[in-house]
Each structure stands twice: as C-alpha cells, then as structure tokens.
Amino acid sequence: MRYIFLLFSILNFSQQTKYVDFLTCNASLYPNFNEKSISGSVTYEFKVKQIIDTIKIDAKNMEFSEVMINDKLVNFKNLGKTLDLFEGFSKGKNKLTFLYHAIPKQTLYFIGQDDTRQIWTQGQGKYTSHWLPSFDDVNEKVIFGITINYYVDMDKFEYEPIALSNGKLNFEKSTISWSRGVNDITRNYQMQKPMSSYLVMLAFGNFVKEEAKSKSGTPLEFYIDKNDYSKFEPTYRYSKQIFDYLEQEIGMKYPWKIYRQVPVRDFLYAGMENTTSTIFAQDFVVDSIGFNDKNYINVNAHELAHQWFGDLITAQSGKHHWLQEGFATYYALLAEKEIFGDDYFYNELYDYALQLKSAAKTDTIPVMNEKASSLSFYKKGAWALHTLREDIGAKKFQKAVKKYLKKYQYRNVITDEFLAEIKKVSKKFDTESFKSKWLETAGFDMVLAERYLLKNKSVATYIQLTKEKNDIENYKAILQSDTYFPIKQYIFYKLGNSTFNDKKELIDIGMKQNVYVRQAIAETMTEIPDEFQSQYETFLDDDSYKTKEIALINLCNNFPNQSFEYLEKLKNISGNNDKSLRVIWLKLALNTDKYNDNKKMYFDELLNYASNNNESSLRENALEVLLEIYPNNSNVIQALFQATTHHKWQFTKFAREKIRTLLKQPDFRNQVENLVKTADEKTATLYLKFLKE
Numbered sequence: 030m031r032y033i034f035l036l037f038s039i040l041n042f043s044q045q046t047k048y049v050d051f052l053t054c055n056a057s058l059y060p061n062f063n064e065k066s067i068s069g070s071v072t073y074e075f076k077v078k079q080i081i082d083t084i085k086i087d088a089k090n091m092e093f094s095e096v097m098i099n100d101k102l103v104n105f106k107n108l109g110k111t112l113d114l115f116e117g118f119s120k121g122k123n124k125l126t127f128l129y130h131a132i133p134k135q136t137l138y139f140i141g142q143d144d145t146r147q148i149w150t151q152g153q154g155k156y157t158s159h160w161l162p163s164f165d166d167v168n169e170k171v172i173f174g175i176t177i178n179y180y181v182d183m184d185k186f187e188y189e190p191i192a193l194s195n196g197k198l199n200f201e202k203s204t205i206s207w208s209r210g211v212n213d214i215t216r217n218y219q220m221q222k223p224m225s226s227y228l229v230m231l232a233f234g235n236f237v238k239e240e241a242k243s244k245s246g247t248p249l250e251f252y253i254d255k256n257d258y259s260k261f262e263p264t265y266r267y268s269k270q271i272f273d274y275l276e277q278e279i280g281m282k283y284p285w286k287i288y289r290q291v292p293v294r295d296f297l298y299a300g301m302e303n304t305t306s307t308i309f310a311q312d313f314v315v316d317s318i319g320f321n322d323k324n325y326i327n328v329n330a331h332e333l334a335h336q337w338f339g340d341l342i343t344a345q346s347g348k349h350h351w352l353q354e355g356f357a358t359y360y361a362l363l364a365e366k367e368i369f370g371d372d373y374f375y376n377e378l379y380d381y382a383l384q385l386k387s388a389a390k391t392d393t394i395p396v397m398n399e400k401a402s403s404l405s406f407y408k409k410g411a412w413a414l415h416t417l418r419e420d421i422g423a424k425k426f427q428k429a430v431k432k433y434l435k436k437y438q439y440r441n442v443i444t445d446e447f448l449a450e451i452k453k454v455s456k457k458f459d460t461e462s463f464k465s466k467w468l469e470t471a472g473f474d475m476v477l478a479e480r481y482l483l484k485n486k487s488v489a490t491y492i493q494l495t496k497e498k499n500d501i502e503n504y505k506a507i508l509q510s511d512t513y514f515p516i517k518q519y520i521f522y523k524l525g526n527s528t529f530n531d532k533k534e535l536i537d538i539g540m541k542q543n544v545y546v547r548q549a550i551a552e553t554m555t556e557i558p559d560e561f562q563s564q565y566e567t568f569l570d571d572d573s574y575k576t577k578e579i580a581l582i583n584l585c586n587n588f589p590n591q592s593f594e595y596l597e598k599l600k601n602i603s604g605n606n607d608k609s610l611r612v613i614w615l616k617l618a619l620n621t622d623k624y625n626d627n628k629k630m631y632f633d634e635l636l637n638y639a640s641n642n643n644e645s646s647l648r649e650n651a652l653e654v655l656l657e658i659y660p661n662n663s664n665v666i667q668a669l670f671q672a673t674t675h676h677k678w679q680f681t682k683f684a685r686e687k688i689r690t691l692l693k694q695p696d697f698r699n700q701v702e703n704l705v706k707t708a709d710e711k712t713a714t715l716y717l718k719f720l721k722e
Contacts, residue, residue, distance in 0.1 A: 046168050048081040052122075052223075056161060057176040060148055060233065065139045067160050068130040073171075077120045084114040087158035087165045087226075088129070096127040112162055133159040137231070138676055140294050142642075146190070148233035149293040149308055151301055154347075155227060163226035167343050168441045170223035174199075177218075177231065180211040189214070191252070193232040195304050196220040197287050220304065221286060223439050225343050230303035232291050239265075244273045245282055250289035253314065257292075263320040264292070264313065267368055271330045274367045275360060279334075280431035284341045284438065288333070295644050295677055300328045302335030302357070312606045312646060319605045321544055322575045326368065330361035337434060345441040347399025351468065352442060354403075355396070355410015362411060372513035375485035378415060379492070381408040382482065385473035397444060397468045412478065413467035419481055421455040429454045444468065487513035494519060499527075501535065508538040517542060518549040525553040529561065540564060548576045557587040569595065574604040578613050585617050593623040607646035612638065616654045632659070639668040645680035648672060652687070660691060661700045670715050688719050 051073055058069040075084075089110055096105045098117035106113040114125070137160035140147040150157070155165035164171070175194035189203075189212065199219040205212050236252040239261060243249060249272060251265050268290070276283055290307045292314050300309035309332065313325035338356035366374035385408060394401045396409050418426040433442075433450040448460040466474075483489045490512060497503075504520045521539060524532045536554075539546050551568045554561075568580035581599060585592040596618055604610030615631045618624045624631065637643075638651035652672065655665045672684035691697040698720070705716045 045081070045085060046166065048079045049075055049077055049084055051075040051164065051169055051171050053172045053174070054163070055174040055176075057178065058161075058231070059178045060137075060139075060231070062139055062146055062148065064132065066130065066132045067137060068128070070126065070128050071162060073125040074122065075118075075125065076122050077118055080120065082115060084118065086112045086114070086162050087155075088112045088162040089131075089159045090134070091129050091131040091162065094128045096125075098125050099123055100126075127162075129162055131160060135676070136160050138295075144235055146234065147293050148192075148231065149296065150229070150231045150303075151297050151308070152227040152229060152303070153301060157226045157229050160231075161226075161229060163229065165226070167225040167227065168345060170225055170343070170439060170441075172220050172223050173229055174217065174219045175229070175231070177216050177233070178214070179233065180206075180209075180213045182211055190234055191236045191238070192216050193230070193236075193252070193289065193291060193306060194218040195224070195228070195230055195306050196285075197248075197305075222284070224304045224340060228302070228304040228340055230301075230306050230308060232293060232306070232308055234291075234293065236291060241269050243269065243276065243283070243288075245276055247272070247283050247285075248287045250287065252289065252291035254292070254311075257314050260314050260316050260319075263315050263317045264325055265290070265329075266320065266324070267326055268329060270368065271326070271333060271364045274364050275330065275333055275337075278360065278363055278367075278427070279337055279434070280427045281337065281434050283336065284434075285336060288336065290329070290332075295675075297677060300332040302332040302339055304336070304340045307332040311644060314606060318572050318574055321573045322605060327361050327365060330364035331357045334360035334364075342434060342437045342440060342442045345443050348397055349443050350399065350401070351396045351406050351410035351413070352444060352447060354406040355414055358407045359411035359414040371485060372487045375482060375488040376491070376513060376515050378412070378478075379482050379488050381412060382473070382475060382478045385409055385412065386475045389472040393471045395469050395471045397464075409467070409473065412473075413463075416467065416477075416481060417451065417463060421451065421458050425454040426451075487516060491516045491519065494523070499524065501532075504535055505538065508535060508542070514543055514545050517546045521546070521549040521553050529554070529556075529558050536561075540567075544571050544573050544576065547571060548573060548579070551576055551579045551583070555583055555586075557583060562588065566595075569598055574602070574610045577602070578604065578610045581610075581617065582613060585621075592617060592621050596621060596624075606644065607650055608638065609650050612647075612650045612654055616658070619658060636664055636668065639665070639672075641671060645672075645675055645677045649680055649683055652684070656687065656691070660694075661696050663700065663704055666697075666701060666704060667712070670712070670719075673715065685719075689722070692719060692722075 053074045054071065056069055056071045058067060060067045087110065091107070093105065093107055093112060096103055098114065101117055103114065103117035106115070136152060136156040137150050138148065150160060157163045158165055173195055177192040177194060179192055181189055196218045199217040202215040203212055235255045237255050237258055239251045241249045249269065251261070251268065253261050253264060272283070272288070285305045287305050289305065290309060292309050292311050294311045296308060296310040298310070300307055309325065309328055312323065313328060315324060334357040335353065338360070339353035344350050344352045362374055362377055365377070384404060388402065388404050392402055392405065394405065396405045396413065429450040432453070433447050436450070437446060444464065448464060451458060452460050479492060482492065490507065494516065507520065508517055517539065520535065524535070536550055539550050547568065548571070551565070554565065557565050565580065566584065568576050571577060577599060581595055584595050596614060599610070599614055602610060612635065615635050618631055619628055635651050635655055639648050639655055652669055655662070656669065659665050669684055669687060673681050673688070675681050692701065701716050701720060705713045708716060
C-alpha cells in the first residue's frame with residue numbers, strides 16, 4: 030500500500046502544471062563561501078488554473094521561514110524534498126514569498142581559496158532544487174530574475190570578482206565598508222522569457238571580460254580567469270563566426286537578449302547550456318599550442334545550439350531527450366563544417382558511425398527511450414537528423430526546423446510535433462518509417478550510413494583503405510595528395526607493427542606534413558632506429574604538447590644516455606591544463622641521475638599537484654605517477670584517499686578503484702593500517718571505510 034501511495038504522489042506532482050502555472054521568480058541570493066551555503070529571499074508569482082489541494086515546490090534539504098502567500102503568513106510543510114503549500118492561495122493570480130537557507134551537497138560548488146575562489150552550478154537534469162527552491166519538472170517554465178549579493182575582502186582580492194547569472198545585467202551596486210575592509214556588491218540579472226529551472230545558473234570568480242556583437246546585434250560576452258587572459262584568443266577562437274553561422278543556418282534569430290560564456294575549474298562535464306549563460310570546463314582554456322591538442326570549438330557550438338534546442342524548446346520528458354542532444358550535436362557539426370570544410374564534417378560523421386556500430390553489439394535501447402545511452406541521444410540522434418536533412422533537402426529541412434521553433438518557442442515538445450513539421454514541407458517523406466528506423470529501433474545500420482558517407486571523396490577513400498590489404502604504392506600516392514589528413518594518419522596507425530625499413534619512404538613523406546600526421550608517426554614509432562634519431566628529435570619542437578610528450582617518452586626510452594639533454598629542452602613547458610607534459614617530465618627526471626640533487630624538489634612538486642589545491646585532471650595525472658614510483662609513501666597515500674571526497678565523480682571513481690586494487694598488496698595495506706593510528710578522526714574514518722570493505 031505504501032508503494033502505491035508513493036507512486037500516486039509522484040504522478041500527482043508531475044501533473045501540477047495542469048492546475049498551477051508559475052509565472053515569475055525573483056530571488057535575492059547570498060552565497061557564503063566559508064559555510065558553503067546559500068540563503069535568500071524568493072518571490073514567486075503563480076496562477077491557479079484549477080482547484081488544487083497542495084502546491085509543491087522542489088527544495089532539497091532546505092530551511093524555510095516567513096512563508097507568505099498574498100502578503101499573509103501561511104502554514105506550510107517542509108518535507109525535505111519539497112516545500113508544500115496548502116492554504117492562502119485562490120484561483121487566479123497569487124504571490125508567494127519566503128526566506129530559505131541551504132547547504133547543498135551537490136549542484137552548487139565552492140572551489141579554490143582566496144583569490145582563486147569560484148562558485149558555480151550544474152543543474153541538469155533535475156538538480157537546481159538543491160540550491161534554489163524551484164521545479165524539477167521541465168514542463169514548468171518560469172521567468173527568472175536573480176540578484177546575487179556578495180562581499181569582497183579587499184586584502185585578499187587584487188581584482189573585483191564577478192558574479193554571473195541568466196539574462197541581462199539589470200543593475201549593479203557596490204558599497205565599500207572601510208570599517209570591515211570589504212566591498213559589498215549586488216548584481217541583478219533579469220530574464221524576459223520563461224525557461225525550465227534546470228537552466229538557472231550562478232557563477233562567481235576572478236573573471237575578466239571581452240565583448241562583441243553578432244551580425245544580428247546580440248551582445249556577446251566572453252569571460253576568462255584573470256590569470257588566463259593570454260589564452261583568450263585561442264580559447265574563444267571562431268566564437269563569433271559560430272554564432273553568426275548558427276543564426277543563419279537555423280533560420281531563426283537567437284531567441285534571448287544576450288549570450289555569455291564562462292569557464293570554471295573542475296566542472297562536471299564539457300559544458301552546460303544554461304539559458305543565455307553557458308558554463309564550460311577549464312580544460313578548454315588553451316594557448317595557441319594547446320589549441321592543436323584540444324579546443325573548445327565543438328563544445329562551443331554544441332552549447333550555443335542548445336539555446337534553441339533545449340532552452341527555447343524543451344523536451345517534455347526523457348523519452349524525447351534526443352530533440353535536445355541530437356540537434357545540438359548535429360548543428361555543432363554543421364558549424365564545424367562551416368569552419369573546417371566538408372572533409373572534416375564527413376570524417377566526424379564516420380567516426381560517430383564507427384562508435385555507434387561498436388556500441389550496437391551491447392546497446393539494445395533505442396533513441397526514443399529515457400534510458401537510452403548518451404551515445405544514442407547525441408550521436409545517433411545527430412545521424413538521424415543528417416539522413417533526414419539529406420533525404421528531404423537542406424532548404425526544406427531548414428524551413429521545417431524554423432516553423433517548429435516558432436510554433437513551440439518557450440514551450441515543451443515531443444518528437445511527433447517535430448516530425449509533423451517535416452511532413453508539412455515534404456509530404457512524400459515517410460516520417461513513420463524514419464521514426465521506426467532511427468528512433469524506435471536499437472542498433473546502427475552501418476551499410477546505410479556508408480551510403481551517405483560515400484558522397485565525400487576523402488571518407489570514401491578512408492572506408493576503402495580499411496577494407497584493403499597494405500599497398501605501399503597506394504599509400505605513397507595518398508600521402509602525396511591533398512587527401513584529408515586523418516586518412517594519412519590512418520596509414521601510419523595501420524602500419525604500426527611494420528618495420529622501419531618497410532615504411533621508411535612513407536615516413537619521409539609524412540614528416541613533411543601537418544602536426545597531426547607527424548603525431549601519428551611519433552606515436553607509432555616506439556622503437557627509434559639510430560638513423561632516424563635526429564629526425565625524431567624534431568617532434569620536440571612541434572606545435573602540440575601531446576606530440577612533445579610522446580616524443581619525450583620515446584626518446585628517453587630509446588636513448589637513455591641523452592635523457593638529460595631532452596629533458597633540459599622541455600624543462601620550462603607545462604603543457605595543457607592538466608599539465609600532462611610537465612608531470613611526465615617530472616617522472617622521467619626522477620629516473621635521471623643528473624637530476625639527483627633536485628629529486629626531493631620534483632617529488633614535492635608532484636605531491637603538490639596531487640593535492641586539493643589543483644584541478645582533478647592534474648591531480649589524477651600526478652597520482653598516477655606518484656603511485657607508480659612511491660606507492661607506499663604516506664603523503665601519497667593520504668592524497669589518494671583525499672581524492673575520494675572530491676565532487677567530480679570521474680575523479681573519485683579513479684581514486685576508489687586505485688585504492689581497492691592497491692589494498693590487495695600487503696605492503697600498501699600495512700601502511701594504510703599504520704596511518705590509521707596517527708591520522709585525525711576524519712581521515713582515519715576514511716581509511717577504515719576502505720580497509721573494512
């Protein structure tokens with residue numbers, strides 16, 4: 030009986046939008062970094078459409094006071110997951126106000142110390158209610174106004190930190206309190222149109238800003254940490270071009286009043302399309318060399334496309350999630366096609382197809398299912414749209430998409446509503462067959478996909494190569510042609526196990542090509558003949574930190590007597606955000622006799638990288654090396670266990686798996702048992718948790 034009642038309650042809550050329409054939310058918020066808490070006053074305007082006994086607002090583990098409806102105090106229930114209102118409202122318009130306080134366990138994150146402090150949110154899919162009383166139901170769309178109140182300790186901050194939220198900055202007020210030595214700041218952001226609660230955002234940090242305008246006149250704001258300003262151009266390269274292209278390709282003007290982007294440290298994913306205000310991962314903040322290894326372009330275009338597909342129109346339920354992710358993935362590819370050309374576009378589609386073909390061996394869930402994989406929602410969804418666009422023609426596809434967006438703007442949608450617009454522009458196209466083939470059937474038809482891919486000459490060549498035996502003369506012709514570079518890379522990967530003499534002529538040609546072809550040569554030549562040593566050493570000068578790292582490892586392994594020379598050449602280069610090159614440098618230096626006097630300093634540097642002071646990607650790289658060289662060092666063990674308390678699940682998974690593997694080794698287990706005796710209570714409890722498993 031208990032379970033039947035629970036199911037009824039959930040269904041009843043999900044249907045609340047039939048009875049009540051929340052119109053606006055104005056929240057004045059006070060984040061507290063020291064307490065890792067947030068509090069504030071909230072005002073909701075709502076309309077009761079039909080008589081309802083209880084109105085619920087999602088609110089996880091919050092405290093409430095001064096709850097008023099229509100300016101009168103009312104009784105309420107705080108159930109730990111929801112704020113329940115059962116009196117004081119009537120049919121028609123009503124006003125709700127309350128104060129609240131929360132110490133969120135997720136969704137609102139406090140990162141760093143002093144002038145490296147950052148605060149940011151990640152609300153998708155139903156998590157904003159952990160830090161702001163709001164609505165987990167994506168079908169409840171509200172016009173949000175967010176005011177952020179904070180103070181700046183003038184002794185600790187060289188620059189005035191900036192707080193960001195959704196919409197245009199409506200007003201900003203700054204008041205210096207000399208007696209307290211702080212600057213009290215208030216910033217108010219205001220949306221003009223409704224959106225789902227999971228898209229509400231907050232970000233705070235020592236950001237600097239650059240501004241631009243799109244062709245259509247939309248203000249564009251680009252933020253970056255003040256310490257990374259030199260990386261601004263490569264990080265945001267092509268941003269305005271992407272924006273202008275997507276407006277033109279989608280056929281509908283950007284639907285909001287402003288667009289801003291901001292990178293934050295240790296973000297949970299690549300990016301998040303908060304309405305008007307995208308947050309993305311610090312890993313995409315790169316210099317001009319790092320740009321060749323990893324860049325923000327695809328994520329940039331993907332999150333921008335979501336401003337139409339996800340924010341303007343939102344899927345009614347998880348079953349239709351592909352309407353957001355499939356569209357954003359496909360339009361991001363179209364934007365990259367505009368920048369890099371057809372060969373790039375078709376090569377990416379081919380890569381998607383290979384991934385989907387491989388996954389189809391075990392993935393039995395179709396796209397139109399809330400339990401579908403991310404690969405299905407994103408990349409199979411994109412493939413479905415590509416075949417649709419190809420079959421009915423780009424102009425008809427654009428016309429249908431434009432009508433679909435106009436008709437359902439600021440509302441929620443299902444797949445059939447999109448397909449109905451396709452049917453209107455292409456009456457002969459069988460939308461039911463399309464839906465069955467691409468959206469309701471698991472698996473991936475590689476034979477069908479290849480028919481679309483073979484329209485591109487470079488990918489046709491690529492596919493043919495995968496089916497043929499090695500042909501050196503053919504490979505030579507390809508390398509000497511203007512064939513797209515991934516095909517040239519593939520040749521060297523395919524010949525990875527061949528002897529140097531068998532592929533020497535091809536290598537000579539490949540060495541004169543771009544950084545990516547050269548990287549394939551560097552990567553596949555783990556054994557370097559003496560005759561090729563001087564040429565291989567040129568990889569250390571390539572405009573790729575990844576290539577430098579590969580070359581450094583292979584050169585030191587092949588020519589250990591010259592390790593010091595190679596290490597000296599790269600000793601002042603850190604590499605990308607995760608400092609992978611620097612970490613590998615330290616590992617190699619610790620095994621090089623000529624650095625004996627510096628080994629304590631290098632160990633301490635690695636240990637610092639593994640500490641709470643740094644991002645998880647760097648910490649993980651450092652821990653990998655430390656555990657390989659010093660697995661039983663007490664400081665290394667402590668750093669590894671501390672990693673299990675991090676907010677980023679990918680990093681904690683790495684740490685937990687390492688601990689469980691290492692605890693099978695007697696020396697490591699004995700060392701952890703000894704550390705329990707001297708550790709503080711909190712750390713000892715953490716050690717014991719794993720020892721008792």
